[in-house]
Amino acid sequence: MFKDNDGNSIMKFLKRELKPKAKLLTPFNLISIPIILLGLGLIVIRFWKGLGAITNLTQEVPWGLWIGFDVVTGVAFAGGAYVVTFMVYILNMKEYRPIVRVTVLNGFLAYAFYTGALLLDLGRPWNVVNPIIGNNFGTSSVLFLVAWHFLLYMLAELIEFSPAIAEWLGAKRATKILSGMTIGAVIFGITLSSLHQSGLGALYLMAKDKIHPLWYSEFIPVLFLVSSVFAGLSMVIFEGSISHKVFYDQMSEKNIKSQDGIIHGLAKICSVAMFAYFFLQFLVFLHDRNWEYLNTPMGYWFLVEMIGFVFTPMLLFFYSYRLNNIFLIRLAAVLTMIGVILNRLNVTVIGFRWDAATHYIPSWMEIVVTLAVIFTEIWIFRWVVRRMPVLRESPVWAKHDHD
Amino acid sequence: MDGFTYNNIFETKGIEYVAIVVFFAILIPFWIVLNRQVKATKQLQKKLGILTAKALRIPQGIFFNKDHTWAHMDKAGLARVGMDDFILHLIGNVTVKRMKKPGDAIQKGDFLAEIEHEGISLKIYSPISGEIIDNNQQLIENPELLNDDPYMKGWMYKIKPSRWIAETSSFYLAEEASNWSAKEIERFKDFLAASVERYTEDPSLLVLQDGGELIDHPLSELPPEVWQDFQHSFLGNKSKYPHFRGLGKQEYGPEYF
Numbered sequence: 008m009f010k011d012n013d014g015n016s017i018m019k020f021l022k023r024e025l026k027p028k029a030k031l032l033t034p035f036n037l038i039s040i041p042i043i044l045l046g047l048g049l050i051v052i053r054f055w056k057g058l059g060a061i062t063n064l065t066q067e068v069p070w071g072l073w074i075g076f077d078v079v080t081g082v083a084f085a086g087g088a089y090v091v092t093f094m095v096y097i098l099n100m101k102e103y104r105p106i107v108r109v110t111v112l113n114g115f116l117a118y119a120f121y122t123g124a125l126l127l128d129l130g131r132p133w134n135v136v137n138p139i140i141g142n143n144f145g146t147s148s149v150l151f152l153v154a155w156h157f158l159l160y161m162l163a164e165l166i167e168f169s170p171a172i173a174e175w176l177g178a179k180r181a182t183k184i185l186s187g188m189t190i191g192a193v194i195f196g197i198t199l200s201s202l203h204q205s206g207l208g209a210l211y212l213m214a215k216d217k218i219h220p221l222w223y224s225e226f227i228p229v230l231f232l233v234s235s236v237f238a239g240l241s242m243v244i245f246e247g248s249i250s251h252k253v254f255y256d257q258m259s260e261k262n263i264k265s266q267d268g269i270i271h272g273l274a275k276i277c278s279v280a281m282f283a284y285f286f287l288q289f290l291v292f293l294h295d296r297n298w299e300y301l302n303t304p305m306g307y308w309f310l311v312e313m314i315g316f317v318f319t320p321m322l323l324f325f326y327s328y329r330l331n332n333i334f335l336i337r338l339a340a341v342l343t344m345i346g347v348i349l350n351r352l353n354v355t356v357i358g359f360r361w362d363a364a365t366h367y368i369p370s371w372m373e374i375v376v377t378l379a380v381i382f383t384e385i386w387i388f389r390w391v392v393r394r395m396p397v398l399r400e401s402p403v404w405a406k407h408d409h410d
Numbered sequence: 411m412d413g414f415t416y417n418n419i420f421e422t423k424g425i426e427y428v429a430i431v432v433f434f435a436i437l438i439p440f441w442i443v444l445n446r447q448v449k450a451t452k453q454l455q456k457k458l459g460i461l462t463a464k465a466l467r468i469p470q471g472i473f474f475n476k477d478h479t480w481a482h483m484d485k486a487g488l489a490r491v492g493m494d495d496f497i498l499h500l501i502g503n504v505t506v507k508r509m510k511k512p513g514d515a516i517q518k519g520d521f522l523a524e525i526e527h528e529g530i531s532l533k534i535y536s537p538i539s540g541e542i543i544d545n546n547q548q549l550i551e552n553p554e555l556l557n558d559d560p561y562m563k564g565w566m567y568k569i570k571p572s573r574w575i576a577e578t579s580s581f582y583l584a585e586e587a588s589n590w591s592a593k594e595i596e597r598f599k600d601f602l603a604a605s606v607e608r609y610t611e612d613p614s615l616l617v618l619q620d621g622g623e624l625i626d627h628p629l630s631e632l633p634p635e636v637w638q639d640f641q642h643s644f645l646g647n648k649s650k651y652p653h654f655r656g657l658g659k660q661e662y663g664p665e666y667f
């Protein structure tokens with residue numbers, strides 16, 4: 008009844024697609040498979056014996072690496088999806104179209120997996136449906152907003168990405184219908200993103216006494232929102248460079264050619280966004296009169312983050328944009344990503360209860376689970392990219408007039 | 411309220427307003443420098459006869475092939491093809507020999523025309539496939555049409571293309587083309603250094619280093635072997651179009667992931 012692109016039956020097609028498309032024993036696989044298996048085992052133990060069995064979380068520090076890194080930092084990096092779709096569909100910057108699909112795929116997988124990671128950290132994970140179904144919505148909590156946004160945003164990204172799935176399956180009518188829904192899903196997604204990127208920062212507004220003054224301010228939501236712009240774009244540059252090497256055989260000639268120009272353009276946007284962000288941080292610093300904290304160990308750490316990993320990559324983006332030096336742009340992207348990780352971890356983990364008697368340090372088991380989540384996400388990403396028209400051109404029947 | 415003054419730049423948030431004014435003051439030169447194009451040096455270098463990417467004419471509406479030929483579709487659906495400015499700047503003035511006839515069918519990569527400079531000739535290969543409707547015979551008698559105006563009066567053939575969209579999808583257009591031609595000049599400098607070292611004993615010819623600029627018509631002084639290498643590296647030859655999409659030079663290919 009259903010046929011794929013070559014006219015074969017859909018069941019045969021799906022069976023064929025499930026087979027691995029490349030060698031199984033690559034260096035990446037050899038590293039990631041044991042970690043994923045170990046992580047799975049640890050997750051089973053976590054649900055069987057409780058959080059304390061594998062984490063170093065305590066009553067004083069109930070949110071640790073999983074929330075601070077997987078959820079908060081991961082969502083910041085997934086911000087590339089809303090920025091890129093904004094540029095392509097709203098600002099009509101057509102030269103970035105080649106990266107839309109892969110960025111939306113990344114964003115969708117990021118949110119899906121980090122919501123899963125969130126489930127790991129909840130004391131009573133079965134209650135996660137409450138904000139949705141209404142068994143005590145919890146409207147006075149920022150988490151109500153976060154829960155709804157994650158759900159709706161994942162749906163919006165799925166709709167944005169679904170034309171690629173329909174093209175893969177050879178479903179012509181479905182492709183047409185889903186493509187028509189793209190712009191609506193994009194607008195919805197951008198609106199949602201601006202609120203939940205800042206919303207994750209708003210989660211920490213209540214922890215005024217628990218976060219170090221250099222990182223706590225009423226403006227955390229705004230700072231998180233602005234930094235998600237260049238965090239997402241830096242991730243796009245970083246991930247694009249890796250994909251270019253690894254998935255070279257999947258990329259259409261047009262995509263290969265346009266990549267340098269895209270990276271160059273993104274460098275400009277990043278440098279301006281970081282310029283604005285640096286001044287926002289400076290303004291907050293003045294507003295809260297935080298200079299008295301500078302001459303402390305935490306103060307030096309703050310300066311390392313701000314000067315070394317915000318100001319320096321901002322200048323590097325500026326310089327490498329002017330020179331059109333792709334290597335330096337990539338270096339700036341990596342430095343920026345480190346800076347975003349530092350900032351998010353400083354607010355959520357390092358600066359959180361920095362004055363506690365026993366500092367919270369994640370256990371090796373938490374780190375393994377975090378890595379397992381990330382590696383599984385990469386596996387799924389690789390599975391999709393090798394089968395669906397993400398990096399390569401759509402099938403001929405799906406070409407739109409505006410391509 | 412006479413005689414009452416209150417000056418505290420912190421309590422009144424004065425310092426924050428100052429910071430915002432400073433931010434905008436810095437933002438303006440930041441934005442200008444970020445977007446600045448270097449126009450003045452372009453004129454200067456052209457006057458001095460120095461060949462740089464900016465001296466090359468790159469019309470923004472023409473499709474450029476990586477073998478330095480161009481194609482442009484007119485309203486009637488016919489494509490004009492020709493060769494680009496790059497070659498003319500590197501060789502100097504050329505004459506056109508051996509053109510194909512109208513009515514010939516041509517594939518992408520097929521021989522199109524031969525150009526000659528002081529006895530040494532180079533072959534131009536077709537950027538697109540189709541049927542030749544017209545050739546510009548005038549080029550043989552009046553080669554200055556090609557030398558002065560390679561994109562308009564110097565057109566070589568009018569071709570009715572058979573696979574326009576598929577073949578031009580990899581061509582360069584507008585800003586892409588300008589970026590590509592800048593990269594080609596750099597690639598040519600590297601090529602020149604390697605080629606000259608191989609074929610001549612005169613080390614004085616090897617004057618280009620990073621930042622060194624090319625004089626106009628650098629190829630005209632060099633031996634025929636260098637021209638042969640140039641043909642292969644920049645103008646293409648028929649065996650350069652394999653029917654698979656090659657992997658290119660990648661150190662860590664898919665088999666490592």
